[in-house]
Amino acid sequence: MKVLLLPSYFLPEGISSPYISWNRNQAFVEEGWDVVVYTPVPCRGISDDVRKEYKHKKLEMMLDGKMTVHRFSLIPEKKNPLLRAFRYFVQNIKQFDRGVFFKDARSCDVMLIASTPPTQGAMAALIKKCTGRPFVYNLQDIFPDSLVGAGFSNEGSILWKIGRVIENFTYKNADKIVVISEAFKQNIMAKGVPENKIEVVYNWVDQKAVVPVAKEYNPLFEELGINKEKFHVVYAGNLGNAQNIDVIIDSAREMVGDKEVEFLIFGTGGLKEQFVEKVKNYGINNVKFFPLQPMERVSQVYGLGDACVVSCKPGLGGAAMPSKMLSIMSAGRAVVASFDEGELTYILNHYNCGRYAPAGDMQAFVKLIREMVADRKACEEMGRNARQLILNQFTREYGTSRYVDIIRKVIENSRS
Known part of the structure; x- marks a missing residue:
């Protein structure tokens, strides 16, 4: 089996809780699966030396050669929200192109898609329509609710309405939606997502790697x-x-x-x-x-x-x-x-x-x-x-095993 990932950020970038995705990828490889990644060249939270190192490092093999990381050039991330949104838009176009047409992606059985930015889910839905490849949506943040909560938008505004269209399109086309809490589950069920499409998997920590130090x-x-x-x-x-x-x-x-x-x-x-x-x-x-x-x-x-x-x-x-x-x-x-x-x-x-x-x-x-x-x-x-x-x-073993089980069932259902 092969899992396709299309993340906005990837190691060595400085992102929140990178171990979650890394532990998950390790679990996939331990299961005997291959992992294919298409992601931008790193830019967030890295030194100039690292940035130079990866500028021309477009292919990287990780996890004993079982995970292939393809990197593509993209404009550096900016502080301005409009410039950042434009960067995400260009990223989505490039990842859609790779997800549909590139050989390594076409050989994958399933996609695991993160919810940052929120357009990732819509992009995955379009890839699914073109290729028939199922996808699991990992919902770590609910958009556009988070915009309203932050005061960046109001319920009923144009931005909110666009966000709801993207959200509904994503939920409708996802084969499974993994949420990180019961509260998230209730939120999207209230928006019409059937309960049997939702799986609750709490985030975890590698309890053997993060330990008390006197x-x-x-x-x-x-x-x-x-x-x-x-x-x-x-x-x-x-x-x-x-x-x-x-x-x-x-x-x-x-x-x-x-x-x-x-x-x-x-x-x-x-x-x-x-x-x-x-x-x-x-x-x-x-x-x-x-x-x-x-x-x-x-x-x-x-x-x-x-x-x-x-x-x-x-x-x-x-x-x-x-x-x-x-x-x-x-x-x-x-x-x-x-x-x-x-x-x-x-x-x-x-x-x-x-x-x-x-x-x-x-x-x-x-x-x-x-x-x-x-x-x-x-x-x-x-x-x-x-x-x-x-x-x-909240152990690593329990959390990662849930993802393995969910993805395996999605692949099996797509083949039946």
């Missing part, structure tokens, strides 16, 4: 010059609009008198310079910025923290549990969330593995951190509870 054994403290005695609040990930890094920085300014607390921010993204400048303008010294670390150092990064942050702008988090939270929990650290209410809230409260404040409520967020600082033993207990929950319910 402070006394964590080399990052010395490498980065971080004081082990302080209470550290760690954020790691994309530094963009949706993540609401402002709430972290504003909280740090509010807590500048709490001398034992320090905020550590690891990341990359279009707004990083803006956030660094904001800290300088505030004149505070309790926030430190560091580059996003390699995947293999995730345990050490979160191991720096006494509490680790999951954040979003109001309306942008959605009802699902972000995969970042799973990495924090697997590292055995307490979660401190500034997030939309949903499954995240239930898990933090029900399993006592962190604390929650409504997205954007800086004062409530500060209150949570101060409570954690005041009772470090309780904070450590939350971290232990978090690790145990990962081992019980």
